[in-house]
Amino acid sequence: MLIGIAFALALGLAFFVVKPLLAAGTDEGTLPVDVTLQTDLKRRRLVVYDNIQDLEFEYQSRKIAAKDYEALRETYTTEAAHLITESHEVDRQSTEEAFIEREVAARRVGRKSEVVPDYTCPKCGFENPVPVKFCGECGAKLGPGTKLQ
Numbered sequence: 001m002l003i004g005i006a007f008a009l010a011l012g013l014a015f016f017v018v019k020p021l022l023a024a025g026t027d028e029g030t031l032p033v034d035v036t037l038q039t040d041l042k043r044r045r046l047v048v049y050d051n052i053q054d055l056e057f058e059y060q061s062r063k064i065a066a067k068d069y070e071a072l073r074e075t076y077t078t079e080a081a082h083l084i085t086e087s088h089e090v091d092r093q094s095t096e097e098a099f100i101e102r103e104v105a106a107r108r109v110g111r112k113s114e115v116v117p118d119y120t121c122p123k124c125g126f127e128n129p130v131p132v133k134f135c136g137e138c139g140a141k142l143g144p145g146t147k148l149q
């Protein structure tokens, strides 16, 4: 019973959290299809750089106190550094994934060549280069899985 209530609460909470996100997504309507984690990080980084520029401008024109300027600048640069680190991490992971995919593909090809049936003639030992039913050298019948003992 308690679990049921907790579940209902969690579901309700999830609904209220997700709903505005979905609404925001549909409102924009122009969300590019190819939004990857990397491009999203880049976009966020550009926003932070923009904020830093604005901040510099405000400080230069004395619209903001030195103390606030320092604090905000610290916040922005920390965030920028964090985004750059994250971006590098994403890069590293995708490089690793590409490497693993290549390795797996290579191994798959290797395994495939291993299971290719052997068309070596059991009678004369001729290695028939293509799948054949009879030996190209002596004409002996070759069955599937025929192997030289």
Ligand SMILES: [Zn+2]
Residues within 6 Å of the ligand: 121, 122, 123, 124, 125, 126, 135, 136, 137, 138, 139, 140
């Ligand atoms: Zn043969």
